Amino acid sequence: METSMSAGLEAWHGLVISARMRVRRLEAGEALFRQGEVVTALYRLQGGRIRLIRCLEDGTAVVLHVARAGETLAEASAFADAYHCDAVADVPSEVECLPKAELVAALASDGEARLGFTRLLAAQVRDLRARAELQSIRSAPERVLAWLRMRATDNPPVAVLERTWTEVAAEIGLTREATYRALAKLEVDGRIVRQGSRVSLQAM
Amino acid sequence: METSMSAGLEAWHGLVISARMRVRRLEAGEALFRQGEVVTALYRLQGGRIRLIRCLEDGTAVVLHVARAGETLAEASAFADAYHCDAVADVPSEVECLPKAELVAALASDGEARLGFTRLLAAQVRDLRARAELQSIRSAPERVLAWLRMRATDNPPVAVLERTWTEVAAEIGLTREATYRALAKLEVDGRIVRQGSRVSLQAM
């Protein structure tokens, strides 16, 4: 979610000396790490898309997560010796690498960094839960409305979106089309008013 | 998710002297805390159900999360002065209260506790992401299958469930009926074999 994204960014960058942060480029299909490998670093995805996959013993795979720009990867690895899943780039991607040793050192010595890392995780938990709650709303219009209300400010509430509706649709678990239809219906029903990227929520 | 739940439990209990942990009982409709109040404690829900609600400036409300037994509440509040949402019991509930001062002290002085808290959060992030990924699978049979594969072990993979399918259905965002139909279809299609609470996944 946007709020956590930005918060995450700041917190992350405060964790270590940015000079030590290397960027690694991956081609489509290239692995960032594999299950069982010793954990050498944590990552933040700058651009592209990376898929976290757990391979089953019979060779089949389960997708655990698809990370997009701005997200951090494998935070739990900070507490593990080996990675518990594979990370493979879907498309050409760039990741910032934070050596685990750096992180551990920072967490041990620097109270500020430690706080930042934990705060980052707590924010992610909060946002992920909110997102899950959103997904539990079956009706497309209600879901879109709930999403709008979550990011609305002022009275009467107004939401300004800085992304495309197509991206929003993916985030809230609807198709692009369903989202547009939901917006149209909400507007016809007088629950929202759209003016470009501004959406005003009407009290009912 | 079960794995994180149990991990969470242990980590949480390691954080503070359990003697300092008070239990508070709430009636249905009673508030545990309100938006804007000074953060005095963090909580873990022992039983019941608590709804986290953000009230908008125009009086309407958005549900951020519905917490159930075993879950921790408002972890992010550890880093805030005031609560950012309301917490209201849906049904009679019991919560363990961990005074914020205790937590802060523990995090500052006890490296073990600090690590535990952060590890707990990282595990939750991992599990929430996995759950989100599951929800993104539209097809009920595929979703159920993915859930089974996530918790399968051995080769050929076998999943043993220690919960009712009704609970599983709620966790993966399907109705009880849809889940049974999905199981029936998977079995007819030869992708799984059920023997009581054991489910064997068939290679395809």
Add this chain to the structure above:
DNA sequence: CGAAACGTTGACCGTTTTCAATTACAGTGG
């Protein structure tokens, strides 16, 4: 023993997905 919850399946209905087509832009190179 009886009530409540679980497990299971069928039928119907409403919604969303899909597929398809059209419009509206924003950036690009000529």
Add this chain to the structure above:
DNA sequence: CCACTGTAATTGAAAACGGTCAACGTTTCG
């Protein structure tokens, strides 16, 4: 400055799918 191109934004129609309601046997537990 303008076709040219790719993506976003929209809307329509039909098909697929899951939710809801209903019914019933089974298990669990006080």
